[in-house]
Amino acid sequence: MINQMNRLILLFSLLLFFSTVSQAALEIDVSEGNLRPMPIAITTVIDKQNEQLGLGLDITKVIASDLAGSGLFYPINPKAFLEEVNSVDRNPNFNSWRVVNAEALFTAELISDNERFRINYKLWDTFSEKSLEANYLVFSKNKWRNVAHMIADTIYTRLTGEKGYFDTQIAFIAESGPKTNRMKRLAIMDQDGQNPILLTSGKDLVLTPRFSPNGKELVYLSYRNGQPQVYIYDIQSKQTYVVGTFPGMTFAPRFSPDGTKIIMSLQEGVGSNLFEMNLSNFDRKRLTNTSDINTAPSYSPDSRNIVFESDKSGTQQLYVMDAGGDNVRRISFGTGSYSTPVWSPRGDYIAFTKISKGRFMIGVMFADGSGERIITDGFHNEGPTWAPNGRVLMFFRESPGEDGGAMIYSVDITGYNERKIETPGYASDPSWSALMN
Amino acid sequence: MIALNKDGxxxxxxxxxxxxxxxxxxxxxxxxxxxxxxxxxxxxxEKYELWREIKFTFDPRNMLGG
Incomplete structure (x- = not known):
């Protein structure tokens, strides 16, 4: 995506003007550029055996939609293609792809055998005329979306150097009904908003679902028995169970990066403290012991530190401590208050909600508190969650007014490419899973 | 490092x-x-000898404002 040739050529002209002829190679530093989506040709997945099923075309559309949705790729309109791809085995005529400005070319074909499908696919660099990826996946028909997302993840990785995030799910709270009596239900969907599934009936108020690292469970807050408590929901068995018996309200839960523990808040008097619960033996460990409101804990990906919010300085601010509860240090110092910190899966950034002058913002800062950057700002933005590659965030945005409600958005950590995720109704509290396969 | 023909x-x-x-x-x-x-x-x-070989150094650090 580095393309700065206009500037480069100007530089060339100057050099040629001032230089005398020499045998040594010219040396040119290219230190600036512009960001633009990379044009990529995604040819329709060939499906000679079952073309009428349309599976090849469906997979192609999902791959193109994932890549376009990342904001880093520009899938070229297939009507512009000059070459028809009939086989993945033959080398393409690279010039005909360069002419339509494609910098990369994706080709694939489907082969079916009874109920099993095999997709052979290739990714080409059309300028250096080399193959960047040649691979295959075997799958049953009901997994076709996952396969499309997995291939899009591979393309993303081969062309950006970052891990992908398309084969993932989002847990969220599906909201319906009037604002004064809104029904809130636990739900999951694919990262692109497809396949939404409601998991709870709506009888009990539920909040803040968080995925387990293996994507099989959710930990969340439910008012099931009157008193708000932290529960775990097993997605496959549809079973729920309460996380320990505590004397007061438990809330703001999250899994540890290895999935063996839950960290959460317990109400104690007018304040709350942080506890860690071991899921194998239900041992609990107190991590803070003050009369402040200590809440919203999130582990660093190496499990060595915990970021949380506390009002111990008078307003809600972000603090980091060792995983055992020692060495508490404040990291947020801007104007306003900070809440809902989430440590990036890469370990570099912490995302947060910031409230200042009546506005709700989503921002990121480095784990030591430096480099604070606001990504979005408005009437009400809240609750960031990280894509597994730590380069994209989702959050929810509430619209004002009686008919207003929450919607989920995704945004690049640079602040570019904000997109609304299509959900069946209002939706809040997103939690992004790890890669599913 | 690139090598160029006379026609560019x-x-x-x-x-x-x-x-x-x-x-x-x-x-x-x-x-x-x-x-x-x-x-x-x-x-x-006429200056072909000067530009027949060029070494580019790419440094994208400034692309996102540092």
Whole structure:
């Protein structure tokens, strides 16, 4: 995506003007550029055996939609293609792809055998005329979306150097009904908003679902028995169970990066403290012991530190401590208050909600508190969650007014490419899973 | 490092840094694509000896404002 040739050529002209002829190679530093989506040709997945099923075309559309949705790729309109791809085995005529400005070319074909499908696919660099990826996946028909997302993840990785995030799910709270009596239900969907599934009936108020690292469970807050408590929901068995018996309200839960523990808040008097619960033996460990409101804990990906919010300085601010509860240090110092910190899966950034002058913002800062950057700002933005590659965030945005409600958005950590995720109704509290396969 | 023909087309591209590891390989591929996509280059033919070989150094640090 580095393309700065206009500037480069100007530089060339100057050099040629001032230089005398020499045998040594010219040396040119290219230190600036512009960001633009990379044009990529995604040819329709060939499906000679079952073309009428349309599976090849469906997979192609999902791959193109994932890549376009990342904001880093520009899938070229297939009507512009000059070459028809009939086989993945033959080398393409690279010039005909360069002419339509494609910098990369994706080709694939489907082969079916009874109920099993095999997709052979290739990714080409059309300028250096080399193959960047040649691979295959075997799958049953009901997994076709996952396969499309997995291939899009591979393309993303081969062309950006970052891990992908398309084969993932989002847990969220599906909201319906009037604002004064809104029904809130636990739900999951694919990262692109497809396949939404409601998991709870709506009888009990539920909040803040968080995925387990293996994507099989959710930990969340439910008012099931009157008193708000932290529960775990097993997605496959549809079973729920309460996380320990505590004397007061438990809330703001999250899994540890290895999935063996839950960290959460317990109400104690007018304040709350942080506890860690071991899921194998239900041992609990107190991590803070003050009369402040200590809440919203999130582990660093190496499990060595915990970021949380506390009002111990008078307003809600972000603090980091060792995983055992020692060495508490404040990291947020801007104007306003900070809440809902989430440590990036890469370990570099912490995302947060910031409230200042009546506005709700989503921002990121480095784990030591430096480099604070606001990504979005408005009437009400809240609750960031990280894509597994730590380069994209989702959050929810509430619209004002009686008919207003929450919607989920995704945004690049640079602040570019904000997109609304299509959900069946209002939706809040997103939690992004790890890669599913 | 690129070598140019007299008509400004590229006769050879040779990455000085070689790496088959993740992000560095992707960056090298992107740099090579950028150089190739700009061909043919238009330079004064009488100074061909000056531009027949060019070494580019790509440093994207300034692209996102540091």
């Amino acid at each position: 087309t590229i006769s050879n591209v040779e990455p000085v840094t070689r790496d088959t590891n993740g992000q560095r390989e992707v960056a090298i591929n992107a740099a090579v694509r950028a150089v190739l996509s700009c061909a043919p280059y238009e330079f004064p033919i």
